[in-house]
Every structure is written in structure tokens, then in C-alpha cells.
Amino acid sequence: MELWQLLLLAVGGVLCGVINALSxxxxxxxxxxxxxxxxxxxxxxxxxxxxxxxxxxAGAGEYHRHGVMPWRRLPALAAVSIAGSLLGAYAAAHLxxxxxxxxxxxxxxxxxxxxxxDARRWGREGSAGRVPLHLYPIFLVIGVYxxxxxxxxxxxxxxxxxxxxxxxxxxxxxLKFGLAVCFTAAALFVFWRAxxxxxxxxxxxxxxxxxxxVLGARLVIAKGARWVRVFVVLAALAAIVKLLAGG
Numbered sequence: 001m002e003l004w005q006l007l008l009l010a011v012g013g014v015l016c017g018v019i020n021a022l023s024x025x026x027x028x029x030x031x032x033x034x035x036x037x038x039x040x041x042x043x044x045x046x047x048x049x050x051x052x053x054x055x056x057x058a059g060a061g062e063y064h065r066h067g068v069m070p071w072r073r074l075p076a077l078a079a080v081s082i083a084g085s086l087l088g089a090y091a092a093a094h095l096x097x098x099x100x101x102x103x104x105x106x107x108x109x110x111x112x113x114x115x116x117x118d119a120r121r122w123g124r125e126g127s128a129g130r131v132p133l134h135l136y137p138i139f140l141v142i143g144v145y146x147x148x149x150x151x152x153x154x155x156x157x158x159x160x161x162x163x164x165x166x167x168x169x170x171x172x173x174x175l176k177f178g179l180a181v182c183f184t185a186a187a188l189f190v191f192w193r194a195x196x197x198x199x200x201x202x203x204x205x206x207x208x209x210x211x212x213x214v215l216g217a218r219l220v221i222a223k224g225a226r227w228v229r230v231f232v233v234l235a236a237l238a239a240i241v242k243l244l245a246g247g
Contacts, residue, residue, distance in 0.1 A: 005037050009201055010208035017055045017212020020154050020180075021173065021220055026212075027052065027150050030205055043198060045092060045149065046191030049184050050202030051209040052150060056180035059213035063174035066221050070171050073131055077175070078182040080136050084143020085183035089190035092148045131165055138164075139179075146180075147187040154180065173220050177213070 012033045016026030027048055034044035063069040138160055146153035154176050161172035191197050 006201065006204040009033060009037075009204040013051050013055070013205040013208025013210075014212040014215075015208075016051065016205070017059070017209040017214075018216040018219070019212075020052075020055060020209075021059055021177075021213055021216020026154075026209070028152065030209070034201060034205075037201065039198060039201070042093065043196050046188070046194070046196035047198045047202040048150060048205065049188040049191060050197065050199065051205035052180060053184045053188055054206040055209035055213035056177045056184060058210040059177040059217045060174070060181055062214050062217035063170075063177060063221070068170050068221065069174045069178060070167075071178075073175055074178045074182075076136070077131060077139050078179055080140045081143035081146070081179050081183040082186045084140040084145075085147035085186045086190060088144040088147025088149075089187035090147075091144075093190060093194045093196065135160060135164055143183050146183050147190070150184070150187070170220055173217070177217070 009030075012030050016030045018026070019029070020026035030048050030051060031044055034047055035041065039047060060069065064071075139157075142153060142156050142160070145156065157176045157179060158169075158172050161167040161175060162169060165172070167175065188197065
């Protein structure tokens with residue numbers, strides 16, 4: 001790739017990192033960029049994970065630095081998310097994605113509606129939340145989606161943690177980043193083994209998205225729930241359009 005293409009990927013990575021920190025869906029910027037530069041869809045899907053992994057690690061570190069990362073909640077959720085991610089990544093490397101996209105679009109539509117139906121929970125403050133047993137199968141399914149497509153998975157995680165887990169928005173975002181490190185690493189391993197990762201564009205994206213992840217985490221910590229709710233709805237609508245369009 002030429003230098004200007006790598007620079008544009010880095011800029012796209014910054015936007016992706018900020019959006020993922022606020023809600024999720026940043027990959028709906030970076031995946032079209034990778035496709036535009038000529039990467040096949042499966043390769044673009046795999047290469048994007050390099051940026052997501054480093055971005056999530058940077059964001060998780062920022063939340064930890066501010067003392068709002070609920071580390072005790074991470075291991076069990078990470079285990080089921082990784083299991084789902086491995087299944088989803090294997091499916092993405094070998095299967096057609098049409099039906100999966102339509103089902104995912106339905107999930108996003110239902111999730112966007114909850115922002116309006118149960119708005120008070122999105123404004124909850126100062127809660128580390130809990131993880132009841134019935135949430136683990138949900139995170140297994142979200143992990144499958146994350147391994148398969150990645151784009152928008154953070155929106156789903158955030159909605160479940162806030163609406164069903166009792167987390168405030170800041171701690172839910174922090175836990176979302178911690179989980180992203182775990183299941184993205186698992187998916188990236190599968191794609192690497194399948195020979196579908198292009199490291200140069202992936203690292204160019206990662207350079208920008210790491211910066212964006214830190215900036216976005218600081219915005220969430222400073223601005224809280226009101227900003228996040230707006231971005232959740234916008235990200236969900238963008239996800240629905242992209243998934244149904246098949247792009």
C-alpha cells in the first residue's frame with residue numbers, strides 16, 4: 001500500500017477508536033476503508049482485528065488508570081466471549097454471511113429501541129453492576145457475532161451490561177474494552193492461522209485507533225451517560241443499514 005493510503009487508514013483508525021469508546025460500531029468506518037483499498041472482504045474483516053485488539057488494550061488501560069475497570073467481573077465473561085469468538089471467527093473464515101447479517105440487524109434494532117424504552121437505566125451512575133447467570137449465554141452469542149463480523153459488537157455488549165447487568169455506562173464501557181481484548185485476540189489467532197491477516201494496513205489502522213481508544217475513553221469518563229446514549233443509537237442505526245446492505 002502507498003503512504004497516503006496508510007495515513008488515511010490511521011486517520012480512520014482514530015475515528016474508529018473514539019466511536020468504539022463511546023458506543024461501538026467504529027468498524028463500520030474502517031472495514032469500508034480496507035475494502036476500498038482492495039482487500040477482499042474476508043481479509044478486510046480479519047485485518048481489522050489488529051487495530052481493534054490494540055485499541056481495546058489502550059482503552060482498557062485508560063479505564064484502569066482512572067480506577068473504573070471492574071476487573072473482578074472480567075474473567076468469567078471473557079471465557080464465554082472467547083468461546084463464542086472462536087466459533088464466530090471459524091464461521092467467518094469458511095461460511096457465507098448473508099443470514100447472519102440479517103439476524104444481527106434485528107438484534108441491533110431491538111437494542112436501539114431499549115435506549116428509549118428504558119432510558120433511566122442508561123443514566124445510572126456509580127454502579128459496578130453484577131453478572132447474573134442468565135447473561136452468560138447472551139455473551140456467548142455476542143462473542144459469536146464478535147468473532148464473525150466484529151463491527152458493532154461493542155454496542156451489543158454495552159446494552160446488555162447496562163440494561164440487564166446493572167452497570168453504569170462508564171464501567172460498562174470499561175468492561176466492554178476488557179472483553180474486546182480477550183475475544184479479539186482469539187479471533188485474530190484464527191484468522192492468522194487461516195492466512196487472512198494483512199499486517200501492514202492492520203498496524204496502520206492500529207496506530208490511529210489506539211490513540212482514538214484513549215481519547216474516547218477519556219470522553220466517556222468526563223461526559224458520562226448522555227453522550228453515550230446518543231452514540232449508541234447512531235451506531236445501532238448505522239449497523240442496521242450496513243448489515244442489511246451487505247457492505
